[in-house]
Amino acid sequence: MEPIQEYEDETSLELPTEPMRLNMGPAHPAMHGTVRMILDLDGETVQNVDVQPGYLHRGFEKSCERGTWAQVYPYVDRLNYVSPMLNNVGFSLAVEKLLGVEVPERCQIYRVILGELARITDHLTCNGAMAMELGAFTPFLWCIKVRDWIWDILEQETGARMTHSFGRIGGMALPPTDKLKESVRNILPQIDKVLGETEATLVRNRIFIDRLQNVGVLPKDVAISMGVTGPMLRASGIDYDVRKAHPYSGYDTYDFEIPIGHDGDTYDRFMVRMEEVRQSCRILEQAVERMPDEGPINIDDPRIILPPKEAVYSTIEATIAHFKIVMEGIKPPVGAVYSYTEGGNGELGYYIVSDGSGTPYRVRCRPPCFINLKAVEDMIRSNMIADIVPIFGSVNMIGGECDR
Amino acid sequence: MSKKVLARLQARFGDKILAAESFCGDEEALVAPTDWLEVAQFLRDDPECAMNHFVDITAADYPEREPALPRFDILVMARSLAKKTRIRVKTRVRDGETLESLTPVWLGANWTEREVYDLYGVTFRNHPDLRRILMYEEFVGHPLRKDYPIEKTQPLIPYRDVGPSKLQPFGVEEGNPFGRIDWLARMAGRNLQVSPAIAVQQGQRPALSVDVEDLAAPHKQLPSRDET
Numbered sequence: 001m002e003p004i005q006e007y008e009d010e011t012s013l014e015l016p017t018e019p020m021r022l023n024m025g026p027a028h029p030a031m032h033g034t035v036r037m038i039l040d041l042d043g044e045t046v047q048n049v050d051v052q053p054g055y056l057h058r059g060f061e062k063s064c065e066r067g068t069w070a071q072v073y074p075y076v077d078r079l080n081y082v083s084p085m086l087n088n089v090g091f092s093l094a095v096e097k098l099l100g101v102e103v104p105e106r107c108q109i110y111r112v113i114l115g116e117l118a119r120i121t122d123h124l125t126c127n128g129a130m131a132m133e134l135g136a137f138t139p140f141l142w143c144i145k146v147r148d149w150i151w152d153i154l155e156q157e158t159g160a161r162m163t164h165s166f167g168r169i170g171g172m173a174l175p176p177t178d179k180l181k182e183s184v185r186n187i188l189p190q191i192d193k194v195l196g197e198t199e200a201t202l203v204r205n206r207i208f209i210d211r212l213q214n215v216g217v218l219p220k221d222v223a224i225s226m227g228v229t230g231p232m233l234r235a236s237g238i239d240y241d242v243r244k245a246h247p248y249s250g251y252d253t254y255d256f257e258i259p260i261g262h263d264g265d266t267y268d269r270f271m272v273r274m275e276e277v278r279q280s281c282r283i284l285e286q287a288v289e290r291m292p293d294e295g296p297i298n299i300d301d302p303r304i305i306l307p308p309k310e311a312v313y314s315t316i317e318a319t320i321a322h323f324k325i326v327m328e329g330i331k332p333p334v335g336a337v338y339s340y341t342e343g344g345n346g347e348l349g350y351y352i353v354s355d356g357s358g359t360p361y362r363v364r365c366r367p368p369c370f371i372n373l374k375a376v377e378d379m380i381r382s383n384m385i386a387d388i389v390p391i392f393g394s395v396n397m398i399g400g401e402c403d404r
Numbered sequence: 405m406s407k408k409v410l411a412r413l414q415a416r417f418g419d420k421i422l423a424a425e426s427f428c429g430d431e432e433a434l435v436a437p438t439d440w441l442e443v444a445q446f447l448r449d450d451p452e453c454a455m456n457h458f459v460d461i462t463a464a465d466y467p468e469r470e471p472a473l474p475r476f477d478i479l480v481m482a483r484s485l486a487k488k489t490r491i492r493v494k495t496r497v498r499d500g501e502t503l504e505s506l507t508p509v510w511l512g513a514n515w516t517e518r519e520v521y522d523l524y525g526v527t528f529r530n531h532p533d534l535r536r537i538l539m540y541e542e543f544v545g546h547p548l549r550k551d552y553p554i555e556k557t558q559p560l561i562p563y564r565d566v567g568p569s570k571l572q573p574f575g576v577e578e579g580n581p582f583g584r585i586d587w588l589a590r591m592a593g594r595n596l597q598v599s600p601a602i603a604v605q606q607g608q609r610p611a612l613s614v615d616v617e618d619l620a621a622p623h624k625q626l627p628s629r630d631e632t
Binding site for chain 2: 347351364
């Protein structure tokens with residue numbers, strides 16, 4: 001028998017094809033629980049995608065209008081719930097901007113310490129989850145182990161591991177414990193060790209590089225026009241960090257750098273987050289060094305801060321002040337203000353409108369990952385389905401913040 | 405630092421900038437809805453302003469301003485990457501009026517305008533894809549408006565009927581009120597405060613403590629919260 005010499009040239013066959021519509025639904029292990037993507041697929045390649053967020057929309061902005069200004073903190077906690085301290089601090093700063101007050105220096109350093117701890121947990125969770133979705137299950141657990149130790153510190157300070165509601169307008173809920181400095185100093189080498197292990201496993205790994213490099217490239221001009229901020233923007237090569245550009249809480253006195261990527265692909269986003277954890281550790285070292293052991297945490301204004309409990313039980317002035325703040329709420333002046341801080345995902349802004357009564361009139365949270373999520377549509381198009389997983393993981397879409 | 409941007413806007417547009425305000429470190433300009441797109445394009449293209457980094461588009465609802473002033477405040481916030489300045493431009497739109505979409509100016513306007521449409525009902529002309537983003541398509545109404553009651557639910561699958569004892573509504577004296585201000589009553593002209601402290605202050609209801617002599621007297625009738 002002769003071997004078959006002629007092979008059918010597949011490109012000459014004209015088979016009618018049409019794109020397949022696939023629903024990567026909200027309940028999907030890689031969709032971080034709350035985003036639905038409707039994909040038009042040509043084989044494995046995504047031709048078109050419709051990203052549909054909103055499955056975790058809980059109506060925060062409306063719920064904030066039903067209480068007092070201090071009752072907004074539990075809502076604000078549950079926005080970016082992997083770094084809740086950053087949301088707390090952001091909202092405190094917004095109302096303090098409207099009131100025109102500044103907290104004492106010890107409180108600013110305390111806010112920086114808790115905020116950077118929260119930022120480390122955010123980045124570790126994002127990177128660990130992204131690695132896990134690519135198949136590297138162990139680095140995820142290493143990151144979660146360290147995250148748990150950080151949560152232990154936060155529990156020791158605030159009383160809760162995740163949604164602390166610890167910020168207050170004009171200060172914090174409680175002063176720092178005695179063990180804060182020691183705990184933070186003990187955890188810094190642990191974070192370093194885990195980062196080293198994770199990087200040793202992943203960063204030069206052939207499979208990791210093949211799956212992440214040149215995948216999901218976000219060009220600079222698209223990123224800027226879309227309003228992308230945070231590690232996504234920095235991975236595309238633009239050095240915008242709210243802590244450096246518009247410093248708050250004394251960030252201009254700390255010595256740290258902003259890591260910047262150069263391709264804007266998923267690998268760069270992963271590496272930017274890794275390096276940011278290192279820079280956050282640097283800030284923590286400096287903050288713990290300079291934090292005084294004594295001094296006021298809250299500003300000394302009875303219209304804003306609740307008086308100490310002993311005074312409330314013994315003097316009438318403190319009772320009246322306490323009653324007015326709790327029942328009527330803090331009364332910022334009439335007006336509107338937009339205040340911005342660096343959240344885990346980028347510029348977390350609060351546009352708050354006050355009508356002079358103790359009830360907030362409008363609390364708008366500018367959600368960084370909602371605006372970053374729009375960029376995902378462009379990044380996914382003309383990539384394959386398997387690329388959706390690391391691209392989406394590198395965006396760090398936190399459902400609570402995206403949908404509020 | 406962003407005051408230069410305000411000055412530049414006023415120099416270029418003159419009277420079309422209806423108000424320019426600097427409050428608590430924020431600079432805000434008020435324009436009419438017809439100049440919305442032009443001002444945004446100027447902010448992005450002018451080399452002095454160079455507002456290329458989009459920040460946010462949002463809205464706020466002031467139903468009590470009507471009919472003198474439009475009820476919705478639409479705000480766009482942008483910043484300049486190079487110069488680190490920020491600006492906030494505001495316009496006022498009535499219910500039913502449309503506003504030009506800013507998607508040709510900044511790509512980020514796409515989803516933020518969809519959110520304003522979804523939650524407030526403000527329609528944007530020439531938006532490539534104006535549909536609901538956070539709420540589901542079958543939802544009726546625009547939830548962030550002040551006259552949308554916060555306790556209203558629109559379940560796609562109706563709730564089971566478990567009898568009156570387990571469900572709301574609570575009476576005026578029962579339970580915690582859902583909100584401190586009853587917006588539906590307020591928009592009908594009766595400023596009924598649900599918060600007891602403010603209601604007592606404004607004389608809408610008697611103080612909750614009862615004098616010893618009144619214990620024998622029949623209960624005073626509290627004002628009822630009727631549905632309008």
